Amino acid sequence: MSGRRGTSATVLVAGGGIGGLAAALALARGGHRVVVLERAPEFAELGAGIQIAPNGVLALERLGLGDAVRAAGVHMAELRFMDGVTGEHVTSLTLTERYRRRFGNPYLVVHRAELHGLLLRACRAEERIGLRAATAVTGYRQDAAGVTALLDGGAAVRGDALVGADGIHSAVRARLLGDGAPRISGITVYRAVIPMELVPEELRRPASVTWWTGPHCHFVHYPIAGGALLNLAASRDNGATEAPANVAVTEEAVAEQLAGLAAPAARRLLALGEGWRSWVLVDRDPVERWTDGRVVLLGDAAHPMLHYAAQGACQALEDAVLLGELADGTGALAEAFDTFAAERRARTAAVQRAARESIRLWHPAGEAAEARNRLLRGLSEGGLHERVAWMHGVKTFSSSDHHNYDGEPWA
Template sequence: MSTTHVPLLVIGGGIGGLGSALALARAGRTVHLVEQAPAFTEIGAGLQIGPNATRAFDRLGLLAELSDIAVHPRSAVVNDAHTGERLTTLDFGPKFLARYGYPYLVAHRSDILNILLQACKREPLITLENNRTVVNVEESSKYALVTFADGTVYTADIVVGADGIKSRVRQLLDKSEPVFSGHVAHRGAIDIADVATEVNHDDVVLWMGPGIHLMQYPVRRGELYNQVAVYESPRYSAGRDDWGHQDEFDEMFAPACAEVRNAIAKIDMSRAWPVFDRDPLDTWSTEHTVLIGDAAHAMLQYLGQGACQALEDALGLARALGGFPDDPARAFKTYESARIPITSKCQTVARPWGRTWHTDDPALLALRNRVFRMRAADDYSDLDWLYAERPEDVAPLTV
């Protein structure tokens, strides 16, 4: 068995892992990143990038590249999936930009990953390594030990766990299982010419109804159309094997209006994703390890913040380690104090927000729709906690 020592090891080559490697290298750290897949890829299709995440891309010097491949939507539109009624609109125009300083973008996940990957490849302080499956992470008094499937071991002064919702690094702190939401998702992007219905290339569109929702928006400069259809799956919850099949999908979306039914006819049914999250943790670190992204705070998709919060984590961790370069334990606690409150709120707010989207309670549904109809398109008061710049956002990566 061979053992290799690296000063700082990032486990996981997704958006959060590559973002962390880049932020840490920009803060002067030598970074070794390992990814279990043979190539750096992202499963899924579209990604919504709130102004907190476009701000993070700007801090990393990548906003121009992101802006070039992304779509700049004019607004987000919420419709009733059964009646087809437009319930509310969120304007992403000049008032939104003036309030938050950065735009709301939508992009293909693989395009975003590639921007981060190419930036990491250009960074001399970063080493990237594929085909590295982690089977165990443990601590000694001096460093963390990471064992791979081929029997080799890396030791590291700092291990950053960016290894997702089933994180091996997280098991040092928490051995619980992810929490099933009751929902199953089908997602994918199709050529814009193949979309079955008339679409507005300037909008992010949400259709919500009892037990279902459909999210739609263009990506890759408007060349592709991303669709995510989500429904409550009694079969999965009951432990049956026939969940996520066409008949269950059709049954759940049968009451939807014609525009939704026509749209979902183009949904790829070859793969279904059961939707999980995690309960918040009080700490994300041990003496030599620290978590970021889904490993720390996997959340439901209803705020569109999973990857956004991971990018904010990346910058927060780099700033904290820049502030305490010789005291990782103190840096970890500084990072946690800045990041745990906001990510925990995202986790706990997303759950009831999703239930509100999917409610079949007549009274709650009527109240929800009434509240939506009453709000102004430029009322951003409920978004400040998520999108507004916080004091720590302006701190440099090094001090």
């Protein structure tokens, strides 16, 4: 980022997660003063593992954190695709020399808290960023001179502009679009993290993201925390109609929900999980409007997506970098926001669609699953790389780079 000093503004950022902190860092390095308003009592990140494809690593590099995330992350050698019914290794999308040469960066996995911590430390070291926890934004009002962020309890904060990075249940989006609750996917995900030392040696695969696919369900696992932990995430299309989050669930219930995965290795790994928590997945349809004068949406507030493309954090990081570049050195933030939204809408919509459509890759049964396996087996290493190139291989973070997506669920 250039760090050019032009007309400085005070930008409020609602939300202190990965997208909000990245946006704050990008805007501050463009010369603006930034105040991050976080609902939680402290700046922290919940959750477990997160995958960072080369496009996300590139975004972090442009924020000055490329070396730090490469050091913190576990470098993956393959995305390993297993038939969870038969136990067959169907194919692997290799992530080693040829992949890294083509896309310019490695494919990493980290703990969410590690990535959030890198961003938080960078923000705390930046004198133009103020961090305010226990400050919940409930809405906003604006006039010709600026924006007022309305806070829980009746207080308010004044700035020149507002970035809504407050997640899928965004209060800023509710005021800007008023489009109601997110869409319930009907899919429940179960998560657990276990010490790697508990995993039998023959099942560890320390440089692989491994998927086990089955009828209406699948299971993914990969190492995090420098390889000390194994992140487990199992999904079941069970027709859920409500969307509870972070609910404790028994090991027996997880085993029952994933009963379609008959492969012995998959069942052994699932049986290791303890302290399972469940979430019903939600997302939204792509929308055309992300801006309202001096207010703009970013990350999950703008384009929430199912996690099956492993791109939610990457897309928020891309957002932050492009927003910072467009707002660098300018006081005309409303115009910069409009340009940002126009540049990002088509690309993020393509990723949202890919995440939804990838369910057809993970959850078929019977003949449909056999046909999928035959198709995947027939793709060369280069052919598999080509399928993800539109997503992993971008350089500009604008919608002009989404054009290779053809609607196939290869994310």
